[in-house]
Amino acid sequence: MSPPPRVCLLTRHAKGPAVAPALAAVGFALETIDGFDTDTLGTFSGEVERQGSMRDAALAKARLACELGGCRYGLGSEGSFGGDPFLGMSGWGRELLVWWDAEAGYAVEGFAQGPETNWRALEVADVDAARRFADAVGFPGHGILVGRPGEAWFDKACDTLDTLVARVEQGLAAGAGPVALQTDMRAHRNPTRMRMISRAASALSSRLSTPCPACAAPGFGPVAPVPGAPCEACGAPTHVPRAERRACPRCGHEQLHALAHRAPPERCDQCNP
Ligand SMILES: [Zn+2]
Ligand SMILES: [Zn+2]
Known part of the structure; x- marks a missing residue:
C-alpha cells in the first residue's frame, strides 16, 4: 500500500490539530509548515492589511503551501469576524478552508459560520x-x-x-x-475560533468525500440555492429554495437537486406582503 497523499498547511498559529482528523478521514496526511510567517499576508490586529477577499487570501495560502511544501495538495485557512448578519448586535465568525490540487489546478472549499465567537x-x-x-x-x-x-x-x-x-x-x-x-483572533490564542476551524475542516472533508458523477474528481457539492418553492396556501413561487445547484469545481458539471418542501405562507409575498 502506498502512503496517504500529503496535504500541506502553512500555520504559525498551531491550526494543525484542528484540521488533521477531518483530512485524515478522507485519506490525507496533514503536514504543517511553520517556517513561513503568514502574518505577512495580513493580520487581524491591522499591522498588515489583507489583500483581496477571504477566498482569494485562503487560496493564495493553499497555493503557497504547495510550493513551499513541494506538495501536490495544499490547504489555506482564513477567518473573518464582524457583527451577526441579522441585527449586527452580536459577534459572528466565518471560517474558510480551501484545499488546492496543484496538479489538476482546482480548489475545493469548506466553510463554517455562526455566533460562536468572542470577537469584541x-x-x-x-x-x-x-x-x-x-x-x-x-x-x-x-x-x-x-x-x-x-x-x-x-x-x-x-x-x-x-x-x-x-x-x-x-x-x-x-x-x-x-x-x-x-x-486576539489568532487561532492559537482563541480556542473558540479553533473549534470553528474544525467545523470548516469537517465541511471540507465531506465535500472531498463526494466524487463528481462526470469526472470522478473529489469536491462535488452544493454551490447555490435555487429560489421558487411554492407557497403551501396559494401556490405562488416564494424566495424559499425549491432546489439546490450542485457543481464540480474541476470540470464544471452541474446537477439540480430538488428540495421537496413547500414554503409556509409567512414566507410568501402574496399571502404575507
Ligand atoms: Zn467533474
Ligand atoms: Zn401564498
Whole structure:
C-alpha cells in the first residue's frame, strides 16, 4: 500500500490539530509548515492589511503551501469576524478552508459560520473596565491585544491579568485617552475560533468525500440555492429554495437537486406582503 497523499498547511498559529482528523478521514496526511510567517499576508490586529477577499487570501495560502511544501495538495485557512448578519448586535465568525490540487489546478472549499465567537473590541478609560472585558471574553484562556500597533503599550502576547492591567495602566498614564482592547483572533490564542476551524475542516472533508458523477474528481457539492418553492396556501413561487445547484469545481458539471418542501405562507409575498 502506498502512503496517504500529503496535504500541506502553512500555520504559525498551531491550526494543525484542528484540521488533521477531518483530512485524515478522507485519506490525507496533514503536514504543517511553520517556517513561513503568514502574518505577512495580513493580520487581524491591522499591522498588515489583507489583500483581496477571504477566498482569494485562503487560496493564495493553499497555493503557497504547495510550493513551499513541494506538495501536490495544499490547504489555506482564513477567518473573518464582524457583527451577526441579522441585527449586527452580536459577534459572528466565518471560517474558510480551501484545499488546492496543484496538479489538476482546482480548489475545493469548506466553510463554517455562526455566533460562536468572542470577537469584541472596547476602549477602556480605567483598569476596572479592562478587568471586566478580560472576564467577559474568557481571558487568559483566550488572548487579548492591548493597544494599537505603534503604541508603546501595544502587546499581542500578554497572558496574565497582571500584565494586562500593567499595560493598560501604562497606556492610560501616557495621557493619550482610552486604551484599545480587542480579542486576539489568532487561532492559537482563541480556542473558540479553533473549534470553528474544525467545523470548516469537517465541511471540507465531506465535500472531498463526494466524487463528481462526470469526472470522478473529489469536491462535488452544493454551490447555490435555487429560489421558487411554492407557497403551501396559494401556490405562488416564494424566495424559499425549491432546489439546490450542485457543481464540480474541476470540470464544471452541474446537477439540480430538488428540495421537496413547500414554503409556509409567512414566507410568501402574496399571502404575507
Ligand atoms: Zn467533474
Ligand atoms: Zn401564498
